[in-house]
Amino acid sequence: MKSLSFLWVLPLLMIGNAEAAKIAVTDLTYSERVSGYFHVVDYHNKSSARASQSDRENNYSSSSRYSESGRSQTDYTEVESSYSYIEYGELRKFVGDIKGEILKTSGFQLTQAKPYTSKGSEKIFDIIARIKKGYYSNADYVLFGTVTELEFRDELNPIIGTNTSSNTFSLMLVAEFSLINTRTFEVKAAFSATGEGEDARMASAGSRVVPSRGKVISAVSKSLGEDVARQMNEQLGNYTDSGERAERGAPAPPAGLPNEGPVTRFTP
Amino acid sequence: MKTFNKALLTGMLTSACLLTACTNHAPPPQPGSINSKLEQLGEMSYLQVSDLKAVKRNHLLFVQAEITNTDDDNQQLFYRFKWVDASGFALGEEAWKPLVLYAYQKQTLSAVAPSPQATDFKLEVNSTDNTGDRP
Numbered sequence: 001m002k003s004l005s006f007l008w009v010l011p012l013l014m015i016g017n018a019e020a021a022k023i024a025v026t027d028l029t030y031s032e033r034v035s036g037y038f039h040v041v042d043y044h045n046k047s048s049a050r051a052s053q054s055d056r057e058n059n060y061s062s063s064s065r066y067s068e069s070g071r072s073q074t075d076y077t078e079v080e081s082s083y084s085y086i087e088y089g090e091l092r093k094f095v096g097d098i099k100g101e102i103l104k105t106s107g108f109q110l111t112q113a114k115p116y117t118s119k120g121s122e123k124i125f126d127i128i129a130r131i132k133k134g135y136y137s138n139a140d141y142v143l144f145g146t147v148t149e150l151e152f153r154d155e156l157n158p159i160i161g162t163n164t165s166s167n168t169f170s171l172m173l174v175a176e177f178s179l180i181n182t183r184t185f186e187v188k189a190a191f192s193a194t195g196e197g198e199d200a201r202m203a204s205a206g207s208r209v210v211p212s213r214g215k216v217i218s219a220v221s222k223s224l225g226e227d228v229a230r231q232m233n234e235q236l237g238n239y240t241d242s243g244e245r246a247e248r249g250a251p252a253p254p255a256g257l258p259n260e261g262p263v264t265r266f267t268p
Numbered sequence: 269m270k271t272f273n274k275a276l277l278t279g280m281l282t283s284a285c286l287l288t289a290c291t292n293h294a295p296p297p298q299p300g301s302i303n304s305k306l307e308q309l310g311e312m313s314y315l316q317v318s319d320l321k322a323v324k325r326n327h328l329l330f331v332q333a334e335i336t337n338t339d340d341d342n343q344q345l346f347y348r349f350k351w352v353d354a355s356g357f358a359l360g361e362e363a364w365k366p367l368v369l370y371a372y373q374k375q376t377l378s379a380v381a382p383s384p385q386a387t388d389f390k391l392e393v394n395s396t397d398n399t400g401d402r403p
Contacts, residue, residue, distance in 0.1 A: 264322045266301060266320040267301050267302065268301070268302050
């Protein structure tokens with residue numbers, strides 16, 4: 001009987017699951033041109049020398065013989081060239097906070113995305129092929145992100161009037177995201193989001209400061225997560241006019257003319 | 269007599285301080301005026317915000333400002349918008365944007381709030397040619 005009473009709860013759980021759309025967040029895909037230069041010098045030198053001497057002497061005569069031979073061989077090869085190729089892959093960082101913010105601020109359920117582990121090629125950007133291959137079989141939507149720009153900066157600026165300077169180590173990450181329906185391939189939201197973090201320290205003359213990379217990476221991840229969740233909620237219409245979050249499923253503003261309020265003009 | 273002189277001196281100093289304090293603090297700008305939405309880092313010598321209006325479009329605050337250069341020379345302006353939510357909390361921080369205004373030119377700046385939560389704004393301006401005084 002106890003097990004039967006539990007069966008009552010099951011449909012309720014199923015309803016609860018059916019309401020919230022499931023979303024999978026991919027790792028951030030990147031492509032980067034890698035250029036290099038190589039210069040190889042191969043030098044072999046083999047040399048040998050041989051000398052022999054023989055002396056013979058008896059009561060009547062004496063003879064002496066001396067011979068000498070030498071050989072030297074040198075091989076020299078020099079090759080120089082530059083190469084360039086495009087590297088494709090996925091950054092296994094920065095998506096943790098995106099997932100966290102989506103859980104906190106929107107009504108989605110999260111499912112784990114399967115990472116792309118094949119050898120990197122341009123196919124990595126073919127998200128439709130990945131969806132069809134069943135990478136995100138449990139998800140209704142995939143949030144597909146690609147890295148647009150990743151820039152580290154290390155700046156040292158003197159503080160005027162003092163003998164100290166400010167050392168700022170910062171990282172900025174810009175990524176583009178598309179929220180794709182896994183059945184219809186409809187793009188429900190698309191935006192580019194920014195994550196930035198910095199570690200600023202005062203350095204006096206002669207001192208050496210080491211910036212905390214961990215702190216910077218963590219700040220970038222957090223701010224990227226917040227930006228992604230905010231823009232996704234905006235585009236999915238999860239906000240009301242007063243800026244409060246609306247209930248999921250609230251009617252969207254009528255399409256057509258822009259929803260325009262009265263103009264406020266400020267007097268000089 | 270000595271005590272009297274000391275008291276007189278103290279009194280004069282106090283009144284002088286009060287007078288300076290009064291002159292340093294301009295009256296607060298009228299609500300609904302351009303100045304109430306403006307934050308100048310030093311009074312601009314030749315640039316004026318001649319018009320400012322705001323409207324809410326698609327849940328987002330849309331602001332347009334007109335800057336006038338009253339000088340016969342080019343002027344450099346740096347500006348940014350500060351967006352504030354209904355509770356008065358700032359929503360992030362924008363980067364400073366440079367703008368060159370040619371002699372006697374009027375330029376229009378437009379900005380859209382980054383989020384529907386932004387209900388108010390401040391326009392922060394800084395001209396390289398300023399009087400150095402408090403606006």
